[in-house]
Amino acid sequence: MLILADTVSLKQDEENFMLFDNISGNIYKLNELSYEILSLCDGKNTDEDILLNITESFDATITEAEKDFEGLVRILLDKKYIYDNDNEKGGELYEKDL
Amino acid sequence: MKKIYNAPLFLEIPAEEFYALITEGYGL
Numbered sequence: 626m627l628i629l630a631d632t633v634s635l636k637q638d639e640e641n642f643m644l645f646d647n648i649s650g651n652i653y654k655l656n657e658l659s660y661e662i663l664s665l666c667d668g669k670n671t672d673e674d675i676l677l678n679i680t681e682s683f684d685a686t687i688t689e690a691e692k693d694f695e696g697l698v699r700i701l702l703d704k705k706y707i708y709d710n711d712n713e714k715g716g717e718l719y720e721k722d723l
Numbered sequence: 724m725k726k727i728y729n730a731p732l733f734l735e736i737p738a739e740e741f742y743a744l745i746t747e748g749y750g751l
Binding site for chain 2: 641643644650651652653654655656657658659662681682683684685689690693694696697700701
């Protein structure tokens with residue numbers, strides 16, 4: 626299951642959604658959907674739970690939501706902003722990589 | 724009612740743009 630790395634912070638301010646990389650200082654602009662996906666990466670929700678949540682909240686087909694979800698997850702895994710806690714642990718791996 | 728679906732956005736922004744967003748938001 627996916628979990629947000631402890632090196633990043635999510636912030637919402639009115640209609641602005643942001644992700645902060647607390648190590649590099651990089652700032653990313655999100656929209657409501659990507660913010661919601663990241664918020665659901667708590668190590669408890671499965672990918673299916675997250676997709677179900679998206680299709681319940683947003684007017685999207687499961688195919689469309691799944692394609693976009695997988696694309697976003699791939700980018701976030703590459704950047705080590707999220708981890709799959711079935712086989713990796715956020716933070717520890719990050720420090721080893723530095 | 725369901726929200727309008729837009730593809731997920733994940734866009735790196737320069738710090739200056741971030742501060743502009745924040746200061747506008749707070750009327751500063």
